[in-house]
Amino acid sequence: MAVYTEVADEDLGRFLARYDIGRVQSCKGIAEGVENTNYLLQTTGGRFILTLYEKRVDRADLPFFLGLMQHLAARGVNCPTPVLAKDGVALGELAGRPAVIVTFLEGMWPRRPAVSHCAELGAALAGLHLAGADFSIPRRNALGHAAWAPLFAQSRDRADTVQDGLAAEVDETLAVLDASWPGDLPAGVIHADLFPDNAFFLDDRLSGIIDFYFACNDLYAYDVSVCLNAWCFEQDGAFNVTKARALIGAYRRVRPLSAGELAALPVLARGSALRFLLTRLHDWLRVPPGALVVPKNPLEYLRKMRFHAGIADVRDYGVEP
Ligand SMILES: Nc1ncnc2c1ncn2[C@@H]1O[C@H](COP(=O)(O)OP(=O)(O)OP(=O)(O)O)[C@@H](O)[C@H]1O
Ligand SMILES: N[C@@H](CCO)C(=O)O
Structure with a gap:
């Protein structure tokens, strides 16, 4: 994660006095990610992640996020779990932000996901849905x-400064998606941001899933489409049909996809590409001064959105209906 909020030593000391996790040995800001502020906390009791919730996280949602991690972990999903303070409460306040300590997960996220990673991910995503x-x-x-x-609407007037014609293209896509968005597909808790940097692997096996701060109730197949976008394109922008087949195939072996879900995948993937284009565009136009954060390129998702607009049939994703 990025570091938006610096924590003074005395504030950290007061915060940690609520916990029974040993003495602090180090607390280092983690530069990766763009949403919240994260520190790697080393204590005599082990390694932990200290998270301070930033702008996009609504305090009212925290019981959902923290409860979900506990719920999933209790059902065998390897995800961070909130550490309870001595008073039994997970959520605290630090440097004026809501803050929690969660357990540290071993593993590395794949910098260049291979077909085998995509298969592991597909199965894990279906397991998470169940x-x-x-x-x-x-x-x-x-x-x-x-x-x-x-x-x-918050970025529209400056969109064409990023790419000529972007505002009109997004307007047109919004209209198409409004007319074709599916409403009656299976829905439940989805991760909604399961990118490679949120999936840890050890020896090519998926060892953990992190970052549940976009999790919500929505269509399961929409979550599959988010992963299709995040895992199945090469760095040069080419779609890798072998990765898509592996991801979706492994998903279906754990949680079957209905004919309706498969048929809707192109429109869902176009929509999820637009979602990441829009949040990236928003952030690209508003980098906070002094923050240790590198904004992500919105145009990567413009290209993905265009790709899905050209998909007529789910077979083009390497998948048999
Ligand atoms: N429980 C954890 N165990 C181990 N490392 C973690 C854990 N949580 C976060 N990290 C580390 O912090 C980094 C950023 O975390 P995370 O992806 O949650 O941040 P973020 O700001 O929400 O990022 P984004 O939303 O852009 O993916 C991870 O790549 C990982 O290095
Ligand atoms: N995974 C997102 C960042 C967090 O929402 C992206 O790549 O744009």
């Missing part, structure tokens, strides 16, 4: 289909 099915707290997708037009 494990979350009986989680009792609902959360609407704040970055779901209905949110895209208002989100774009």
